[in-house]
Amino acid sequence: MAAAPLRLLRGTLLGGLRGPQRLMATEAGAPEQLRRGFETLRVTREREHVLHVQLHRPDKRNAMNRAFWREMVECFQAIAHDSSCRAVVVSGAGKVFSAGLDLADVGSELLMVEGDDPARKAWNLRKKICAFQESFSVLEKCLKPVIVAVHGACIGAGVDLICACDIRYCSQDAWFQVKEVDIGLAADVGTLQRLPKIVGSQSLVNELAFTARKMMAPEAQSCGLVSRVFPDKESLLQAAVAVAEAIAARSPVAVQGSKENLLYARDHPVSESLRYMAAWNMGMLQTQDVPAAVQAAMDRKGTEGALFSNL
Numbered sequence: 001m002a003a004a005p006l007r008l009l010r011g012t013l014l015g016g017l018r019g020p021q022r023l024m025a026t027e028a029g030a031p032e033q034l035r036r037g038f039e040t041l042r043v044t045r046e047r048e049h050v051l052h053v054q055l056h057r058p059d060k061r062n063a064m065n066r067a068f069w070r071e072m073v074e075c076f077q078a079i080a081h082d083s084s085c086r087a088v089v090v091s092g093a094g095k096v097f098s099a100g101l102d103l104a105d106v107g108s109e110l111l112m113v114e115g116d117d118p119a120r121k122a123w124n125l126r127k128k129i130c131a132f133q134e135s136f137s138v139l140e141k142c143l144k145p146v147i148v149a150v151h152g153a154c155i156g157a158g159v160d161l162i163c164a165c166d167i168r169y170c171s172q173d174a175w176f177q178v179k180e181v182d183i184g185l186a187a188d189v190g191t192l193q194r195l196p197k198i199v200g201s202q203s204l205v206n207e208l209a210f211t212a213r214k215m216m217a218p219e220a221q222s223c224g225l226v227s228r229v230f231p232d233k234e235s236l237l238q239a240a241v242a243v244a245e246a247i248a249a250r251s252p253v254a255v256q257g258s259k260e261n262l263l264y265a266r267d268h269p270v271s272e273s274l275r276y277m278a279a280w281n282m283g284m285l286q287t288q289d290v291p292a293a294v295q296a297a298m299d300r301k302g303t304e305g306a307l308f309s310n311l
């Protein structure tokens with residue numbers, strides 16, 4: 001998908017956007033952090049309510065350096081607070097989705113831990129690991145659905161990242177590798193915790209984590225890691241943006257409430273999740289979005305027939 005020439009967003013927003021637009025300093029509503037931009041991420045507005053976040057170190061195969069781990073948190077916290085954004089597409093710029101941890105930049109940081117004794121070193125290392133975990137947990141904490149589009153290699157921390165996304169698509173050339181054992185560590189930023197809940201086969205997860213073997217796109221689809229496979233990157237991105245647009249056309253109260261409750265249900269027993277749902281909806285069902293959506297359905301206008309305000 002070729003980037004459209006940059007244009008000022010003001011004035012185009014209400015008409016609806018048809019091509020990616022770099023967020024401009026003049027854009028009303030976008031949080032300051034998104035307008036300033038990032039070193040390792042490129043954020044564009046693809047449609048009126050859809051942002052596209054690209055991992056953007058193509059020369060280094062989007063390897064995740066220190067700036068990346070920090071910027072993921074800044075970026076998705078800003079998106080969480082951007083009420084005009086209702087869905088996000090994540091992809092990788094260049095040849096591959098991501099080569100995972102930047103072994104040159106972050107590898108040395110992990111090996112050199114400060115502290116006067118083993119307990120203090122351990123404590124400082126724990127703080128670092130928790131900070132790394134937050135860089136992907138932030139994708140779940142942001143209630144805007146995140147659709148990830150994977151092409152080419154998705155290695156190590158790349159798998160951790162996609163496991164925290166809500167919808168996973170890939171192209172035919174994609175491959176996935178839980179590579180951490182090959183660099184002497186147990187994957188600690190989400191794969192071991194989330195992947196078993198995604199693919200449903202503990203045996204397969206164990207095999208992937210213990211052997212670091214590559215899993216190609218067809219197997220990733222058959223095991224449920226990705227839900228759709230596309231012939232190439234272009235069709236992949238088109239589909240990812242289209243599904244994001246479909247999500248964005250629906251009530252943000254309903255969509256973001258669904259994400260919150262799906263994640264809650266993943267981590268809690270059914271009875272507890274039902275109680276949480278009831279408490280959630282005793283507030284949220286009072287939204288104007290319900291009568292607006294019901295009226296549009298009765299008028300056979302579909303979702304386009306109802307306009308929902310930002311959340």
Ligand SMILES: CCC/C=C/C=C/C(=O)SCCNC(=O)CCNC(=O)[C@H](O)C(C)(C)COP(=O)(O)OP(=O)(O)OC[C@H]1O[C@@H](n2cnc3c(N)ncnc32)[C@H](O)[C@@H]1OP(=O)(O)O
Pocket residue numbers: 059060061063064095096098099100101102103104105110129132153155156157158179180183187188189
């Ligand atoms: C507490 C933190 C927890 C997180 C843990 C995470 C762990 C992991 O992610 S383990 C996995 C680490 N990653 C790898 O082992 C992948 C290494 N890279 C590759 O296998 C290949 O680069 C790849 C298949 C992705 C692409 O191959 P291609 O031929 O297309 O490119 P290259 O010529 O190999 O690389 C191009 C330049 O990118 C640099 N680069 C690639 N991967 C990394 C990396 N992981 N870290 C740092 N730099 C990387 C590579 O050095 C080349 O740079 P240059 O020589 O300057 O052109």
